[in-house]
Amino acid sequence: MLQSGPVVSRVGLEKHGLKNLGAVHWNLDAAGLYEHAIRRSEGKIAKGGAFVALTGEHTGRSPQDRYIVEEESVKADIDWGDVNRPVSPEVFERMYQKMRAYFQGTELFVQDCYAGSDPQFRLPVRIINENAWHNLFVRNMFIQPPKEDLRDFDPGFTILHAPGLQSDPEVDGTRSEIFVMVSFERKMVLIGGTWYAGEMKKSIFSVLNHILPAKNVLPMHCSANIGPNGDTAIFFGLSGTGKTTLSADASRTLIGDDEHGWGEDGVFNFEGGCYAKVIKLSREAEPEIYATTETFGTVLENVVMNKQTRELDLDDQRHTENTRSCYPIEFIPNASENGRGGHPKNIVMLTCDAFGVLPPIAKLSSAQAMYHFLSGYTAKVAGTEKGVKEPTAAFSACFGAPFMPRHPSVYAKLLGELIEKHGADCWLVNTGWSGGGFGEGARMKIGYTRALLNAALNGELNHVPFATDPFFGLTYPTECGDVPAKVLNPRESWSNKAAYDKAAANLTARFEKNFAKFEEHVNDAVKEIAIRNSAEVKAAE
Structure with a gap:
């Protein structure tokens, strides 16, 4: 086995049963991985220098092909169902042996990284890829350890990534040719059948989402940044809501754009990219x-x-x-050097409301914050997903249900305790439509959203009048700088007020139906939010 790279861990691949391999390239930098990726015809170099790769048929995650091994030590903690699908230890072992055999004589690329910028909670991760560009992806996404740490690097979790290896559903008991399997007891992730690189980062996010709550740390699908005065803000949001865009603000220091933990010392980024x-x-x-x-x-x-x-x-x-x-x-020019910040002063929940009925910004009480955190609402629009012909409400608990192994109430309880302890202000921000729903109104101008967010984060909205939305009970500012008053009040932005009322009642009913499954897990104050919304639906009917 030929090994190449600047630093090779003393804890080799044999620990994971990988022997008789081809060339193994350890911890190569970007230039080295570019050379191998071009040699292997894995992609192209664009003008400016970025590496361009195609993922073929699968251009996104495959949530229905994600499995957690049903092991004695964790099965009581997992919220089993459509999101967390069980797989037996026997199936995992079969796929593991298939992957070992597939890797025989194969050229491999290895990166040893950290997930978690807080040394108290970071997870050492080893990623083993059959493609150089995937290895560059994880080198970008995770945190690079100091060279001295690499010599004795002992992975807490290992990802084996073989996109060229497909499972056989009839033989292997999988749903399709794709498999993403997490074993907490064996501290391994097996990924096969898909070239989409995001599966690797999200699998480790899911691992941390199981590990950290037991350490009294809230794992969050959010971006985070720090203001000029040292005030930390976090931004929850599903894909397409503006989480990355809005956190990359030149006037604020970026902690990270997607995955963070909130513990006793504040917020810390899980990633390095x-x-x-x-x-x-x-x-x-x-x-x-x-x-x-x-x-x-x-x-x-x-x-x-x-x-x-x-x-x-x-x-x-x-x-x-x-x-x-x-x-x-x-x-990013203003990125944090250590990936850490203090306890959040502001918590922002982003939604892309394609129905166009939510205000562009609203201040939430702590109970409303819990309600909207558990709801995790956004909307899909036509053309963004196969089969979607018109706006469709999407609810993803904790703004990241596909990555949450435990029951959503576990994360919600932690969030509620942290909000109460540190007194954060909470905001709901709609980056979706205004003046009508998708196809009639217009997407909220990013300039308006940035102006409203800045006013919230710097305290300006503490000195303006607020009104209350009759359907959702949300309080929103009636004035804010150059943002038109009719934009701030979503009903006024519609020319057809009756159509607005109908659309708002429709969305409120969807919230009510979705939240029913959480009512037994929340306190009376949050239940009151659900009861109030239910009353508004009945009144509209």
Whole structure:
């Protein structure tokens, strides 16, 4: 077995049963991985230096193909169901042996990384890839240990990633040819059948989401930044709501764009990089993220490139709307050096309301914050997902249900305790539609959203009048700088007020139906929010 790389751990691959391999490249930097990726024809280099790779048929996560091994030590803690699908230890072992056999004589790329910038809670992770570009992806996304740590690096979890290995559903007991299997007892993740790189980062997020609550740390699907006065803000939100965009604010220091923990010392980033959605990315609106698409070391997933000029077309969605830029966080000029911040002063919950009925910003009571955290609402629109023909409400508990192994109430309880202890202000921000729903109204201007967020974070909204929305009971500002008053009041932004009332009642009913499954897990104050919304639905009917 030929080993190459600047530092090789003394704890080798044999620990994981991997022997008789081909060349193994350990902890190569971006330049070295570029060389191997080009040699192996894994992608192309774009003008500016980014590496462009295609993921083929699978251009996003495959949540129905994600499994957790049903092991005695963890099975009582897992919220089993459609999100956390059980698989037997025997099936895991069968796929593990298949992967070992598949790797025989194969050239492999290994990165030893940390997940978690707080030394108290970081998880040492080893990622073993059959492709160089996937290895560059994880090098960008996770935290690079100091060289002295690499010599005795002992992984707490290992990812074995073999996109060329497909499972046989009839033989292996899987749903499809894709498999993402997590074993907490064996501290391993097996990923096969898909080239989509995001499966690796999200699998470790799921691992931390199981481990950290037992240590009294809240794992969060959120971005985070720090203001000039040292005030930390966190931004919850599902894909497409603006989590990455809004946290990359030149006036604030970026802690991270996607996954964080909140513990006794404050907020800390799980990652060392960012994974930004770049479809229709604008240099004018998002200059910091746009610049990463023209930088050596960035991995661009499914982005269209002119074969002759090597110029990118970020508006072209021929491969997918889910085009991505993966880059080290230091590519953002104002990124934090240590990935950590204090206890949040502001908590922002982002939603993309395609029905156009939620206000662009509303201040939440602690009970409302818990209600909306457990609801995790956003909306899908036509063209973003196969089969979606019209706006569809989507509820993802804790704004990250696919990655939460424990019951949502576990995370909600932790959040509620932290809000109460540290007195954070909570806000609901709608980055979706205004003046009508999708197809009639217009997407909220990012300038308005930034102005409202800045006013919330710097305290300006503490000195303006507020009104209360009759359908959701949300309090919203009636004035804020240059943002038009009719934009602040969603009903006034609609020309057809009766149509607004109908749409608002419809969405309120969807909230009510979704929240029913959480009512037995919340306190009386949160139940009151649900009861009030239910009363509004009945009144509208």
